Amino acid sequence: MSTATVSVPAVAPPAEDRPWTRLRWAVVDAVTIMSRNLLLWRRTPAYIMFTVIQPMMFMLLFRYVFGGAINVHIPGGYVNYLLPGIIGQTCAFTSFGTAIALAQELQKGSIDRLRSMPMARSAVLVGRLGADLVRLAVTIGVLIATGYAVGFRFENGAVPAVLMVALALAVGLAVACVSAFTGLAIKDEESVQAFGFIWVFPLTFVSSAFVPIAGMPGWLQAFAKNQPFTIFIDEMRSLAVGGPLLLHAWQSALWVAGILGVFGWLAARAYRRV
């Protein structure tokens, strides 16, 4: 082949390839994708029901149906015990949306379209996670407001309350990376959903989310005590209503960092390979 240069008519101008410019575009592209995802969320009432109303319903059911039968010894009683648990569960449930949306986009071919464009390749994943984090923040806000209406109170001051929400968002991001990986690896919407239920339900129910672990059979306690959701939820509960902070704090930080590192990397790899 000769090295004849080719003149190409009517093309987009070449983007700057300097690192800062690329980083700036990566952020701009991620925000574009994020705002589109949030727009889609707002336009789908059924989806809002599933993501916001359902956690609220869970909280009211546990508060009024099981609450009277469950004895906990913390300030404010069961509703104060429950809210951090519901928030922990919501972090996991919200991530269903991450996995399902990625699998749908793969099947529909819209990820192919986006990847054939000169945009930052990270933007689809980062924008998806960003949108899901905003969605989770809205849901947590609604849960706390509902909680206040049915007797929940932060007993430990404003800063720990803010830290509790921050921890919830960090956990939500970590779990969303797990889900993003499953969505990109499994690729089929129904299978992704079925698989999600298999790991999300045991992890959130066999934990300190809804009832004290002491009431479970011994063999189950061993798992429940040491699995990350118990650690996250115990830490959130301590931040919200008081209790031992430090041990669960560094354990939570390690778990979040570990899950983010491993599954963030796996999700990015799966995305590059689709």
Place this chain on the structure above:
Amino acid sequence: MRSDTAILVEGLHKSFGDVRALRGIDFDVRRGSILGVLGPNGAGKTTAVRILTTLLQPDAGRAVIEGRDVVAAPADVRRIIGLAGQSAAIEGELTGRENLEFVGRLYHLPRPRCRARAGELLERFDLGQAGDRPAKTYSGGMQRRLDLAASLVAEPAVLFLDEPTTGLDPRSRIGMWSVIRDLVDAGTTLLLTTQYLDEADELADQIVVIDQGQVIAAGTSDQLKDRVGGDVIEFTVPDAGRRADAARAVSGLSDGDASIDESTGRVGIRIGRRGSEALIEAVRLLDSAGVEVHGLTMHRPSLDDVFLALTGHAATDGATPAPGRRRGRGGRAPRGSPPGPDAGEVGP
């Protein structure tokens, strides 16, 4: 590479595990022309398009789009290509206009330019009226047009259309065809995959036929048809006893023998590209042989005939069995390799 080559593909290989989706394909596309990549489901068409649009890395070989190598300079390639896939990659909850503006923003076009371009494309693709309705309310044909419009937002120099009309009703297909022709009139280079022979025949300047990951034929529609033996003269002889006489009478028109279908009484002979001269000759020969014939016709072979002759099997899965006469010369047995699924193709 010639200076007017827009797409150059050399020795492209790609396997998915044990499935060899591409087994060394070569072709090139002249700037401003349409290449039709024709093949059945699982032939490797989508795999080839995914490599050319930088979505997949080839195992071996190279592909160059307007002087930019898809492996060495994928970012440069992405700036000059557009892709519309088999399914409409649009968001049903967003309006047509929002879908197009969103794509413009990802190409980093300024906001006013995004809006202007969305408006232009909606008008051009006859979606002006529907532009502010959610895309999920569009018909199948409208969704494909919107998807095609989305691939054109940044005015790509080279456009890839992967089965642009699969699943469309006949009217929408013809609508898509006219849209596609207009694009090329405007100077865009286009690579189009299809499993519809009439589509390649209708649109493509050059055609490559792919089967089981290899290019088995390439050329213009006419050149491919010539490979099957050119035009066919056919007629019916009602008197079963005279069919052999009739076949013998016209055998001088061709190097080969006339074929006789005893069940229908149809006699056919391939006459190359001699056209109407051969037709007149046939009438004269049959008349002097004193054979009574009905329904004397001359027709060009369709690309269906070509595909059958080249591969020994029909072009589309579940196609109606080709009439006996089509199993003429040039046909050969299907290849021995097992028909594995093509991991790169998504069936309709």
